[in-house]
Amino acid sequence: MVAQAVFAALPDFNLMTDSEETIFSLCRSCLHTFEGKGHCPACKKTRIISHAELLDLSIAHIDCDAFYASVEKRDNPEYATKPLIIGGSSNRGVVSTACYIARMSGVRSAMPIYKAKKLCPDALFVSPRMKRYGEVGRQIREKMKELTPLVEPLSIDEAFLDLTGTEKLHGAKPAVLLAKFANEVEKEIGITVSVGLAPNKFLAKLASDMDKPRGFTVIGDSEKEELLGKLPITAIYGIGKQSAKNLAKDGFTHICQLQEQSQSSLARRYGETGMRLYNLSRGIDNRKVQPQSGAKSVSAERTLSRDLADYPSLEEKLWDISETVSSDLKRKELAGSTVTLKLKTSMHRIITRSRTLDAPTQMAGTIFEVSQSLLKPLIDGTPYRLIGIGMSHFRPLIEADQPDLIEPERTKRTNAERAMDKLKGKFGTAAISKGRNFQSATSSQQKKDTKKP
Amino acid sequence: MKVTIERNSLLKTLGHVQSVVERRNTIPILSNVMIEASGDTVAMTATDLDIAIIENTNAMVITAGSTTVPAHTLFDIVRKLPDGSEVELTLEENDRLVVKAGRSRFTLACLDKEDFPIMNEGDMPHRFEIASEELKRLIDKARFAISTEETRYYLNGIYLHVATTEDGPRLRAVATDGHRLAQVEQDVPEGSSGMPGIIIPRKTVAEVRKLIDETEGAISVALSDTKIRFAFEGVTITSKLIDGTFPDYSRVIPEGNDKQLEMDCRIFAEATDRVSTISSDKTRSVKLSIAPDNLTLSVNSPDSGTATEELAAAYSADPLEIGFNSRYLLDILAQIEGETVQVYLNDPSAPTVLKDIMDDAVLYVLMPMRV
Numbered sequence: 001m002v003a004q005a006v007f008a009a010l011p012d013f014n015l016m017t018d019s020e021e022t023i024f025s026l027c028r029s030c031l032h033t034f035e036g037k038g039h040c041p042a043c044k045k046t047r048i049i050s051h052a053e054l055l056d057l058s059i060a061h062i063d064c065d066a067f068y069a070s071v072e073k074r075d076n077p078e079y080a081t082k083p084l085i086i087g088g089s090s091n092r093g094v095v096s097t098a099c100y101i102a103r104m105s106g107v108r109s110a111m112p113i114y115k116a117k118k119l120c121p122d123a124l125f126v127s128p129r130m131k132r133y134g135e136v137g138r139q140i141r142e143k144m145k146e147l148t149p150l151v152e153p154l155s156i157d158e159a160f161l162d163l164t165g166t167e168k169l170h171g172a173k174p175a176v177l178l179a180k181f182a183n184e185v186e187k188e189i190g191i192t193v194s195v196g197l198a199p200n201k202f203l204a205k206l207a208s209d210m211d212k213p214r215g216f217t218v219i220g221d222s223e224k225e226e227l228l229g230k231l232p233i234t235a236i237y238g239i240g241k242q243s244a245k246n247l248a249k250d251g252f253t254h255i256c257q258l259q260e261q262s263q264s265s266l267a268r269r270y271g272e273t274g275m276r277l278y279n280l281s282r283g284i285d286n287r288k289v290q291p292q293s294g295a296k297s298v299s300a301e302r303t304l305s306r307d308l309a310d311y312p313s314l315e316e317k318l319w320d321i322s323e324t325v326s327s328d329l330k331r332k333e334l335a336g337s338t339v340t341l342k343l344k345t346s347m348h349r350i351i352t353r354s355r356t357l358d359a360p361t362q363m364a365g366t367i368f369e370v371s372q373s374l375l376k377p378l379i380d381g382t383p384y385r386l387i388g389i390g391m392s393h394f395r396p397l398i399e400a401d402q403p404d405l406i407e408p409e410r411t412k413r414t415n416a417e418r419a420m421d422k423l424k425g426k427f428g429t430a431a432i433s434k435g436r437n438f439q440s441a442t443s444s445q446q447k448k449d450t451k452k453p
Numbered sequence: 454m455k456v457t458i459e460r461n462s463l464l465k466t467l468g469h470v471q472s473v474v475e476r477r478n479t480i481p482i483l484s485n486v487m488i489e490a491s492g493d494t495v496a497m498t499a500t501d502l503d504i505a506i507i508e509n510t511n512a513m514v515i516t517a518g519s520t521t522v523p524a525h526t527l528f529d530i531v532r533k534l535p536d537g538s539e540v541e542l543t544l545e546e547n548d549r550l551v552v553k554a555g556r557s558r559f560t561l562a563c564l565d566k567e568d569f570p571i572m573n574e575g576d577m578p579h580r581f582e583i584a585s586e587e588l589k590r591l592i593d594k595a596r597f598a599i600s601t602e603e604t605r606y607y608l609n610g611i612y613l614h615v616a617t618t619e620d621g622p623r624l625r626a627v628a629t630d631g632h633r634l635a636q637v638e639q640d641v642p643e644g645s646s647g648m649p650g651i652i653i654p655r656k657t658v659a660e661v662r663k664l665i666d667e668t669e670g671a672i673s674v675a676l677s678d679t680k681i682r683f684a685f686e687g688v689t690i691t692s693k694l695i696d697g698t699f700p701d702y703s704r705v706i707p708e709g710n711d712k713q714l715e716m717d718c719r720i721f722a723e724a725t726d727r728v729s730t731i732s733s734d735k736t737r738s739v740k741l742s743i744a745p746d747n748l749t750l751s752v753n754s755p756d757s758g759t760a761t762e763e764l765a766a767a768y769s770a771d772p773l774e775i776g777f778n779s780r781y782l783l784d785i786l787a788q789i790e791g792e793t794v795q796v797y798l799n800d801p802s803a804p805t806v807l808k809d810i811m812d813d814a815v816l817y818v819l820m821p822m823r824v
Contacts, residue, residue: 358602358630370604398738398822399778404631405705405804405820406608 021222025050028179028216031172049175053220054197058164058174059289061196061204062144062181064137065213067157069099071136072126074190083123087113093303096128100213133157139189147177150289158208160201162289179216186214199224202237202285224283229256236280243273255281298334299342300324301388307346309383311376318371319364321389326364329391330421335360335400336391339367341374344386351378359402360395365413367391454518454544456490458510460554463540464531466510469688470499471528473506473660486524487569488542488550491517495542498569499524504657505572508688521569522550522561530559572691577675577682581644585668591626592662594637594815597784599655600630607697611658614650614699615641622646623814627702633781634702634818635788642674649678652695657681660690706818707804710797714743715767715810718794721748722786724762728752729779731760738822739779743798744772752779775801776822785817 026033027040028047033055039046064070068086073079083102087095095116098107105120116123137156144151147170150162163174170177178195186192194215196207203224207217219227228235232254234244244253250269252258258266258281266274279285300321308314329335340354353374361367371389404410470486478484487498495512498505531540534554541553544563552559592611600608608630616625616638624645625638653661664685665672673684682691728750729737742749748766753759775798786794791811798805807817 355603356601357604358600359632373604402632402822403802403820405634405818406605406629406631406700406702410631 021052023050023052024054026054026175026179028183031176031180031183033173033176049179049216049218051218051220052222053199054175054218055173057197057199057218057220058162058166059198059200059204060161060163060174060178061198061201061208062159062161062178063194063196063205063208063212064140064157065192065194066097066099066103067137067191068097068128068133069102070191071133072129073099075132079124079126083107083120085113085116085120085123085125086128087116087125092305098123136189136191140185140191140193143181143185143189147181150291152289152291160204160289175218182214182216200283200285201287201289202280203283205237206231206235219283221283225259228281228283229254229259231255233258236277238276295332295334296394297340297390297392298325298328298332298336299340299388299390300328301342301386303386304384307383307385308387309379309381311379314375314379314384314387315372317387318375318389319368321387322364322368322371325389325391326362326367326417329362333397334391334394335362335397336393337361337395338391338393339370339374340390340392341371341378342386342388342390343375343378343384346383346385348385353378356393360393360400362391362397363401363414363417365417366401366410454488454490454520454542455515456495456512457515457539457541458495458512460531460534460538460540461536462510464528466495466497466508467524467528467531469508469664470497470506471524472663473499473501473504473690474524475501476525482521482564482568482570484523484525485521485564485569486527487519487521487566489519489566490514490542498571500570500572501656502570502572503654504660504690504692506660506688506690510687518544519566520544520548520550520563521566522563526561527552572680574680574682574691575677577677577680579645579648579677580673580675581642581648582671582673583642584671585665587639587642588672589662589665591624591637591639592658592665594788595626595628595635596655596658596662597788598628598630598633598635598817599658600628601655602630605631607652607695607699610652610654610695612650612652612699612702615646615648627699629702629705629818632778632820633785634705635785636702636706636816636818638814645674648676650699651676651678651681652697652699653681654692654695657690657692660692664688664690705804706816707797707799707806710799710803710806712743712770712773712798713768714748714796714798716748716764716794716796718786718789718792718809720764721794722783724750724764725779725782725786728760728762729783731758732779737779738776739782740774740776742772742774743768745769770798773798773801775805777805777819778822781819785819788815788817 022035023037024033024035025037026049027043027045028049029045030040030043032040032042034041037050040048069084072084072086083105084099085095085102085107086097087093093113095107095109095111095113097109102120102123107116107120133156141151141153141159144159144161148161148163148166152160163177167173175197178197182193182195192214194208194212196204196217198204198207198219199221203219207219210217233239233247233252235255258277263278266278270277302317302321337360338354338356340352343351355370355374357370367389401414474484483501489496490512491514493511493514494509496507496509498507530552534540534557538554543551545551548563550561550563552561595611599610612627614625615622622641623638624641625636627634627636661683668685670686675682679694680691681694682689725739729739729752731752732738732754740751742751743766745768746766748764749761751761785807789809791809793810795808795810796805801821805819805821807819809815
């Protein structure tokens, strides 16, 4: 008390204690910041975020709300008021995204379609249009990059942003920028996002998830331990089902139990993971936001509408997948030197086979050729339910698909593919396709034609 | 079985045979070396099912017999024994091999010799002798171009065949990975003229090459359509050949490259090596700007900067700019023994031919890069 009295007597000295902490607020409608709580003194609106550390924090996680469903609802206004589920069209698939209306019936991501149909019989089921989502996702990412170069995308619809030191440039605090960003995305792109603002990535991601959709949540240093303590252990990133099970065996189910442990006891028990658990349970996360944590591989896979065991029908899928992977590589300006074929048997066993090439490639023709030779030995009557191709070990583009001495056909095919890519660029993807694709698209037509006398 | 062998000769033998044994084997006995003792020699055999190597060493055989033990383990033991020690190998009744030297004693688990796979050589109708120096030259000047791409398994070795040339038949070794091609030839050894064209796998090439360094005399070669055998003094390697058709490489060797560039080979190689320092360690493209009597090497790396070097050159055709993978270019220049390299160019996208002015029995083709 004596000390307080002394400090209080000094002019210009702001003594901070827990009870007297100054709360800052931001109006999400007009972006006005003010001290204290309550409605916005400027516009009188009530979408207010208040937090003592609001203006000090600069690590954010931005997550689009029910992204695929939101894009569909935006593109098809007639879906707007209906429960909408994005997922494979057949009953074999799983829900990839459910809109918030469908979620009210209990539908969740990764739930089998048939179960979703049972829970929400009047829902609209729509097949995903990944390309479209990619376009919208990139549009949003470009907007993020206007805020800071330190954007670390986690997937098509979420990313970490490090806004430290951007205040001078933008003339506004990170919190204000983020609120403005969320408003703009909603207005210009027609998608709502949820924002988490915190001292580090772990807490930021946790925060963005706490008030979905259209949320803006702040977790500060002062409350992080208390807040984490209430959460189950699975809230820690990297703790999945299996790790949770192992930890539960040792009696750890909630983060608060980890907080009671000493660093050395966790380290002794779990090694490096233990150290991580110690830190994360206390809200300590030193990972940096890394902009181009660059993809290590590019892949595509298809769950088949029915199990296939014969080579010709699997090969047909392979071509389709090769083209997808190739166009992905070309778009990202990558060339991979290892081709990995992935198959899942009807018994859900995953088989992978890979082969490394002398030189990297991004050509569908070459990817197809290699994956064909990987697939052939695996055709032994086993029915497969999924087939996919991954490309990894990226090398500089300059080394990719150079003219080949021995197989002029390879060079020719590569040149043809390049020419086709150019045409596609001009006239759109559907404008041109290789003989193989054309055939499979029109084979029924041809069959009819040949029957005619 | 009980034998005593001098450590150094045992080490040398094991060094040769263990090198064929793969580090990981799904069939346990393939990790083993077969030891057979009789008379005054010990024969050691190892195989990976594609290559079999057998080597005889002098030894004091007290009791004849045979067994198999893990090759890498035995090799590591012998390697760590002191120089000059005597090693005693005793097969005990319970299928254990006891290795004794000085105060050291090791017991190794054995596997039954009856299960050890023996390669069936079959009939080898073509036989010839080749000087070790000559075989070494054929291998060294070609092997760097061998492809590692499994999809094109028929390029995973050296194509050895008798080629018909203007100077009559020649024994020729060719290797290519689609980016560069190496061709080296010599007089046909007696007895080789009727041999089929064969593709010797990369691993066999490497094993044979190792043994050449320790051999001075001639090497006896015997082969059929499917197998080849190299007999050195005391050591024999038998290998399966690659079952495939080597592409018609002659059609990729351009005939009409009329722009001729002559360079001092060492200076060219050193300068190429110098400028390629700037290219990020992955991309290794170097640009050659060729003008009359002048060659400029340049590397432009978006990440690290630029490098150029000007060299005197003998060139009188139209100026030309062409890009190469500097690693590939250096590989070739390293194999040219003469002072001068002759480069035959056509246009920036056409294969380029490189020759050794002192040695018309070697020829290299290098594919340019789009730079």
